[in-house]
Amino acid sequence: MSKRSNWALPYFIFLVLFVVLPLVLIVVYALQDGNGGFTLSNVSRFFTDSDALSTFAVSIEVAVENTLICLLLGYPAAYILADRNLNKSAVTVILFILPMWINALMRTLATAELFNVFGFTLGKGTLLFGMVYDYLPFMIYPIYNVLLKMDKSYSEAAADLGATPIQVFGKVTLPLSMPGISSGILMVFMPTVSTFAISEFLTNNKIKLFGTIIQENINSSMWNYGAALSLIMLVIIGLTTILLGGDEREVQGGTI
Amino acid sequence: MSEKNNIIIDIEHLSKSFGDHQVLKDISLYIRKGEFVTLLGPSGCGKTTLLRMIAGFLQPDEGKIMMEWDSRNGKTEFRDVAGIPPHQRPLNTVFQRYALFPHLDVYDNIAFGLKLQGVPKDEIDTRVRKVLKLVSMSDYEDRDVESLSGGQQQRVAIARAIVNKPKVLLLDEPLAALDLKMRQDMQIELKEMHQKLGITFIYVTHDQSEALTLSDTVVVMNEGKIQQIGTPIDIYNEPVNSFVADFIGESNILNGTMIQDRKVNFIGHDFDCVDEGFGENVPVDVVIRPEDVYLGYELEGAQFSGKVNSCVFKGVHYEMYVETDSGNELQIQDYDAFEPGRTVQMLIHPDDIQVMKKERVENVIDCTVIDDTHIEMFGEEFECAPIGKEGTSAKAHIQFSKVDLMDHEEEGNASGEVWFILYKGNHYHLTVKTESGEHLYVDTNDIWDKGDLVGIKILPEDITVEIDDEQEK
Numbered sequence: 001m002s003k004r005s006n007w008a009l010p011y012f013i014f015l016v017l018f019v020v021l022p023l024v025l026i027v028v029y030a031l032q033d034g035n036g037g038f039t040l041s042n043v044s045r046f047f048t049d050s051d052a053l054s055t056f057a058v059s060i061e062v063a064v065e066n067t068l069i070c071l072l073l074g075y076p077a078a079y080i081l082a083d084r085n086l087n088k089s090a091v092t093v094i095l096f097i098l099p100m101w102i103n104a105l106m107r108t109l110a111t112a113e114l115f116n117v118f119g120f121t122l123g124k125g126t127l128l129f130g131m132v133y134d135y136l137p138f139m140i141y142p143i144y145n146v147l148l149k150m151d152k153s154y155s156e157a158a159a160d161l162g163a164t165p166i167q168v169f170g171k172v173t174l175p176l177s178m179p180g181i182s183s184g185i186l187m188v189f190m191p192t193v194s195t196f197a198i199s200e201f202l203t204n205n206k207i208k209l210f211g212t213i214i215q216e217n218i219n220s221s222m223w224n225y226g227a228a229l230s231l232i233m234l235v236i237i238g239l240t241t242i243l244l245g246g247d248e249r250e251v252q253g254g255t256i
Numbered sequence: 257m258s259e260k261n262n263i264i265i266d267i268e269h270l271s272k273s274f275g276d277h278q279v280l281k282d283i284s285l286y287i288r289k290g291e292f293v294t295l296l297g298p299s300g301c302g303k304t305t306l307l308r309m310i311a312g313f314l315q316p317d318e319g320k321i322m323m324e325w326d327s328r329n330g331k332t333e334f335r336d337v338a339g340i341p342p343h344q345r346p347l348n349t350v351f352q353r354y355a356l357f358p359h360l361d362v363y364d365n366i367a368f369g370l371k372l373q374g375v376p377k378d379e380i381d382t383r384v385r386k387v388l389k390l391v392s393m394s395d396y397e398d399r400d401v402e403s404l405s406g407g408q409q410q411r412v413a414i415a416r417a418i419v420n421k422p423k424v425l426l427l428d429e430p431l432a433a434l435d436l437k438m439r440q441d442m443q444i445e446l447k448e449m450h451q452k453l454g455i456t457f458i459y460v461t462h463d464q465s466e467a468l469t470l471s472d473t474v475v476v477m478n479e480g481k482i483q484q485i486g487t488p489i490d491i492y493n494e495p496v497n498s499f500v501a502d503f504i505g506e507s508n509i510l511n512g513t514m515i516q517d518r519k520v521n522f523i524g525h526d527f528d529c530v531d532e533g534f535g536e537n538v539p540v541d542v543v544i545r546p547e548d549v550y551l552g553y554e555l556e557g558a559q560f561s562g563k564v565n566s567c568v569f570k571g572v573h574y575e576m577y578v579e580t581d582s583g584n585e586l587q588i589q590d591y592d593a594f595e596p597g598r599t600v601q602m603l604i605h606p607d608d609i610q611v612m613k614k615e616r617v618e619n620v621i622d623c624t625v626i627d628d629t630h631i632e633m634f635g636e637e638f639e640c641a642p643i644g645k646e647g648t649s650a651k652a653h654i655q656f657s658k659v660d661l662m663d664h665e666e667e668g669n670a671s672g673e674v675w676f677i678l679y680k681g682n683h684y685h686l687t688v689k690t691e692s693g694e695h696l697y698v699d700t701n702d703i704w705d706k707g708d709l710v711g712i713k714i715l716p717e718d719i720t721v722e723i724d725d726e727q728e729k
Contacts, residue, residue, distance in 0.1 A: 153355035156313055159342040160349045161369035161420065171368075175359045 026234070029227035042228035052213055052229070059210035062124075063192035066131040067139075070188050071181065073132070074139035078180070081140070082147035093144070100137040105197055107134060112201040122203050130202040131192060138191075139184040146180030147173075182244045190237050263324075264289045264424060264456050265310065266334070270319035272305055279305045281480040283319070287424075287473075292450050292457045296467040297477035298503070303460045306477075307426055310458065311349050312342035324423060347424040348417035352432060354409045356401040362388075362412050363397040369420040387419040390449065407438045414449070424456045431466065443469050464504050468492060476500050497615055498685075501543040502678055508549075508586050510681045512542040512611070520611055523681065524582030525560050527604060531611040541612045546575070546589040548608035551600050558601035562586070564594045578602070584681035619654040619697055623721070631721055634670040634690040634712070640719035647723035656685065656699035658718035661710040668711025672696065674704045688712065 033039040046052050080086045081093050099107060111130050112122075120126055150173070158172040159165075196211035205212070210233060217226035263286045270283040279302045287293050295303040308314045310321060315338065325335045326346065337345060348369070356365050363384055370380045388394050391411040401409060410430060417425055430446075431439045447470055450457050461467055467474050468488040476483040476491060476499075484496045495501035498509050512522030514534040520527055522542045534540060552558070562580040573589045578600060580586060586602075594600050623633035625648050631640050633652055640652065665671035675695070676687035686698045688710060696712065704710070 151353070151355065153351050153353060154357060156342070157349070157351055157355040157357070158368070159313075160311060160347075161416070162343050162372045163368075164343055165341075167372060172357060176357075178359075 023234075026227050026230050029224050030231040031228075032224055034224065042224050043232070045225065046229060046232060055208050055213050056210050058207065059193050062127065062131065062207075062209065063189050065128060066135060066192045067185055067189045069128065069132050070136050070139040071184065074136055074184060075143055075181070077136075078140045078143035078147055081144050096140055097137055099133075100141075104134050108198050108201050115202070123206060124203075126202045127199055127207055130198050131195070134198060135188045135192065138187040142183035142187065143177060143180035146177045146183075150176055186241065186244060190240060193236065194233055262289045263287065263334075264291075265324070265458075266322040267306075267310075268319050268322070270306070270309065270316050270321065272302075272309065272314065272317050279480050280309075280316075283480075283482055285475060285482065285485065287456060287458065289324075290454050290456055292447075292459065292470055292472045294459045294461060294467040294471040294474050295477060296461055296464060296474055296503075297483075298462055301477040302480040303462075303477050304428060307349075307428055307458065307460050310424075311347065311426055312337065312340060312345050315339070346422060347426055348420050348422040349426040349428065350410075350413050350417050350430045352428045352430070354413040356409055356412055356416070358402055360401070361397070362393070362399050362401060362404070365401060365412060366416045366419050368416065373420075383419055384415075387415045390418075390452075391415045391445075406433055407442065410434065410442065414446075418449070418453060418455065422455060424458060427457060427459045429461055430459075432461075432463075439466070446470060468504070476503065478503070494610060495543060495612065497612055498541050498543075498678055499676075501541075501610070501612070506546050506587060506589075508544040508546065508681060509678055510542045510544065510584065512540050514538045514540045514611060518606075520609065523560065523580050523584045523586075527559065527609055528606045529609040529611055530606050531609075534611065534613065539614050539617055541614055543610040543612065544586070544604060544608065546587045547573070548604060549578075549586060549588045550603040550605075551576070551578070551588060551590050551592075551594055553594070553598065553600060555601040555603055558603050561599055561601045564596045564598055564600055567593050567596050569593070582682075585679075586681065616697060618656065619652075619659070621652045621654065621694065621696070623650055623652045624648055625650050625721065625723070629716070631719070634672075634694055634696075635692040636670040638669050638714060638719060639716040640721050641717050643721045643723065645723045650721050650723045653720045653722060654696075654714055654718060656697050658714060659688075659696060659698040659700075660713040660715075661686075661688070661698060661700060661702065661704065662713055663710070665709050665711045668713040670712045672710055672712055674706055674708040674710060677704065677706055 030042055031038055031040065033041065077096065081096065087093075108130055111133060112126075115122060115126050154172050154176060155168045158168045163171060193209075194211040194214070196209055196215045199205065199207050199209045199212055210229070214226050214229045214233070217223075217229065265287040267283055267285045267287075270280055271278065272280040283302075283306060295306060297303050305314060309316055320336045320338055322334055323337045323345070325333050325337075327333055357368065360368070366384045366387060367380050370383060375383070384397070385394070388397060391414055393408065393411050393415065396404070396408065396412075401412060404412065410433075413430070427446075431442050434442060443466060446457075450470075459467075459470060468491070471488055473485065474488055474491045475485050478499050484491055484500045486494075491500065491504055495504060495507075501507045501509055510522045512520050514520050514531070514537070515526065516536050517532040517534075518529055520529045520531070520540065520542060560580055560582075562578040565577045565579050565585070567574055567576045570589070573591055574593045576588045576590065576594060578586050578588055578594075580602070588602075621633050623631040623638075625631055625643060626637065628643050629639055629641075631638055631643075631650065631652060638652075643650070660668075661674075662668045670690055670692075672688040672690040674686055675689040678685040680699075683699050683701050684704070686700060686704060688696045688698055690696055690712065
């Protein structure tokens with residue numbers, strides 16, 4: 001063992017204390033009954049709890065919708081921002097990224113207040129609006145990054161080989177920006193599943209999301225069931241990552 | 257028009273600027289069908305811009321590009337391609353860094369253009385395989401392009417372009433990223449490919465030996481202008497100016513005087529030559545290739561003598577620097593070594609002396625008169641010899657040797673950057689680009705490097721001002 005490896009020790013301790021230990025605690029609590037005995041009932045309860053199952057379905061539905069809307073709005077935005085002919089100023093990029101620097105809770109509260117002032121009924125529409133508003137920058141930024149770094153000679157080569165501008169986009173630009181797209185999807189889809197604050201403020205808890213029931217269980221001291229639900233969510237997040245080809249080297253979009 | 261038959265591309269008075277910077281100035285050039293034409297010049301000379309305009313990625317500011325065009329009714333016509341986007345032009349490009357699509361394998365990269373044209377699948381298959389064989393990459397069709405070596409990527413890039421059977425193939429420094437050995441092999445292959453395919457090649461490079469090896473016609477460019485167009489042999493043996501002589505191969509460029517037809521004086525001696533029509537006692541530039549000076553300790557018919565300063569073995573020949581009796585240094589190549597320190601005799605054949613008209617004999621700079629002893633040039637104020645005449649716009653005449661360059665920019669009246677250096681046997685002829693973007697030519701014995709920032713100082717008595725004839729009142 002070289003001395004240099006000792007330098008990693010603080011990070012190792014940090015990792016154990018704040019990442020590994022909480023994960024272990026989640027698993028331990030999820031597999032215990034109220035008296036500390038081993039049980040699988042917390043996990044199996046979820047699959048028979050129709051309330052939790054339907055909330056889960058709603059969460060996934062909202063997350064899919066949110067991700068799709070973010071992608072449809074975010075890709076063109078990123079494309080325009082990355083094109084030096086269309087966007088000559090770095091300020092425009094900052095304006096798009098700026099909301100990411102403001103606390104999401106504050107933005108959500110402000111949005112809710114605006115809906116109140118203008119007399120909108122809180123519900124699915126306002127929920128999606130708030131979600132898109134909150135998560136759009138997380139979709140734009142990784143795609144923008146990939147498009148900005150993309151060598152212009154690829155699209156020139158395609159045009160040179162006879163591709164019309166639309167074909168250049170479909171056959172070269174879009175496939176080459178896939179890493180940014182999957183990175184953006186990961187960064188929007190997964191947080192949406194576990195969010196609860198947005199649904200609380202923007203629907204007055206009319207629509208419950210998966211995050212909401214975890215929070216409710218923990219708040220009412222039902223730690224074991226809450227932990228089991230968290231565990232299920234973690235598994236889903238893990239599966240999504242694998243399904244999206246979450247090879248870390250390919251997810252090069254990154255965040256700020 | 258008889259010499260202009262069989263033309264495939266005709267470029268007329270093309271100009272292009274990026275912002276304030278004019279990259280191409282009035283370029284006219286025609287390219288014959290099946291020809292291998294090389295655009296040769298140092299970086300920043302505009303050669304790539306010209307290629308990109310032919311490809312359609314850039315639009316000219318002025319002038320036009322005419323191209324042979326197959327119209328829908330099957331007739332071949334000649335048309336101005338202004339405004340026609342790259343994807344409709346009948347040519348294909350091999351890009352400098354290949355630009356192979358990383359998400360497609362070798363086969364799909366090459367089939368890209370054919371699929372877009374809607375060529376039937378089995379025909380695509382035959383054509384891709386045929387072209388892969390041509391570039392000796394037959395076993396690589398399923399390979400990921402990023403797993404290929406530079407040379408292999410190069411071959412795929414060429415295959416991807418020629419599979420579409422373009423009328424003209426554009427190559428933008430295609431071998432620049434390869435190592436020397438690979439580059440030489442690819443040069444031979446490119447030349448063979450050109451002969452086999454019969455496609456017109458337009459090749460961009462800054463490597464003069466590559467240009468001489470490959471081309472039928474070389475177009476030498478510098479600072480956005482065409483310097484010379486000719487066969488490699490013409491360009492090498494008869495450069496039209498000192499830039500071409502210096503850029504193509506190695507050469508001794510010397511100041512001389514044309515005494516009369518077929519007689520020229522340089523390095524303090526009179527020589528017989530084959531050039532005529534310069535007039536009598538006219539200052540000229542003389543180019544002597546290093547291999548054209550004959551050396552010997554005892555040489556029959558020797559014209560002048562000198563002392564060997566250095567001798568280095570270069571593989572096939574020895575390269576020597578010899579100081580002549582008049583104090584000029586000549587670069588000489590010979591198969592035999594001559595000992596440094598020894599006196600040698602030298603001889604140059606009349607055929608091997610290339611005489612060029614001097615592009616300039618002094619600096620002539622546009623300036624504005626401030627008062628009788630002050631002018632403004634390069635955007636700065638200079639004191640000058642008394643003008644003695646009224647007027648505002650004028651020309652300042654300054655001899656090359658009367659310009660002093662200072663180490664520190666603030667020491668001079670104006671400042672500039674050393675842009676181009678020419679060694680003339682016993683002094684350096686520098687081109688200094690002033691901050692205002694004008695060129696100032698300087699003769700000096702001091703050693704400067706390209707890119708050095710210098711102060712420019714000129715004594716008042718060395719600036720002769722001549723008021724322009726056509727004055728506005």
